[in-house]
Amino acid sequence: MMQSRKDTPYLDLFQIIGLKLKKRADESIKELGLNAQQGKIIEYIYKNQDKHIIQKNLADRFHLRGASITSILQVLEQKGYVERKIPATNERQKNIYVLPKAIELIDDFNDSFHKVEDEIIQVLTEEEKQILKKLLIKINEHI
């Protein structure tokens, strides 16, 4: 019975936990009229506003395709949360800036995401949290 050899507990756990977290995070900011991905992206653009982020940067940071970023930003721009400006230095690119309507929400995003984060790890001791973070970072760096 080679049953146990064939299991993939890490793959399965990462998949299931990831799915659950996505649902929680979406739920936590649903009332703001956005989903978690949109919130995270707005947050990231805001934090890096002085670096004149381009869409490529977002694709890299969030591990999404360029086409997906285009689609996400078209919606956020249409709703008045961000603006996209072609920089004088390079007409291929678009710099992304967060508009006031979005800036108002950023504290709420932060609170909500932080609450979800706390819910995840509240069952761990302080030491376990540190170990987990270290292991996750290690894995993330090598895949």
Place this chain on the structure above:
Amino acid sequence: MMQSRKDTPYLDLFQIIGLKLKKRADESIKELGLNAQQGKIIEYIYKNQDKHIIQKNLADRFHLRGASITSILQVLEQKGYVERKIPATNERQKNIYVLPKAIELIDDFNDSFHKVEDEIIQVLTEEEKQILKKLLIKINEHI
């Protein structure tokens, strides 16, 4: 500067690792003409064939909505990988069975998923692997 207080490293790491793993797993069985989710579902049905799995069970196990399971199984049935039979005991339900065309592939799925699993955790020591598994299980049980 409250910068660090506002970060959500666990949320972010789980999201990114989950996304990367999904892509790897999909890639690993792409040549078989299915995606990782379909493979995992076939595997699960096969393992539990004697328990006469119904769609509801799959929705629970994979944390997907009933509607999503319907859609996934319609495709798998149409391609000849599974069959769905209404049991005599309860006409609301459908029991799911794996057909020979799918059974042939299960060893390949297992090998592929196992390879991805190994790639994830190869950077960890044996002790770290055990700790990580324990922490993931603990988190999964409480969210």
Place this chain on the structure above:
DNA sequence: TATTGACTGTTAGATATCTAACAGTTATAA
């Protein structure tokens, strides 16, 4: 300096998942 390859972003079309509304079946209880 003209060509070509690399880069950045967009579009079209595909797939996966979701929610809400629904249909039929089974269980409960008046």
Place this chain on the structure above:
DNA sequence: TTATAACTGTTAGATATCTAACAGTCAATA
């Protein structure tokens, strides 16, 4: 025993992401 509630699965329509093909711009080089 009939009416109602709970259960299981389906459909329709929405959203998110993907790949492939493409358009325009920039950089390298012949």
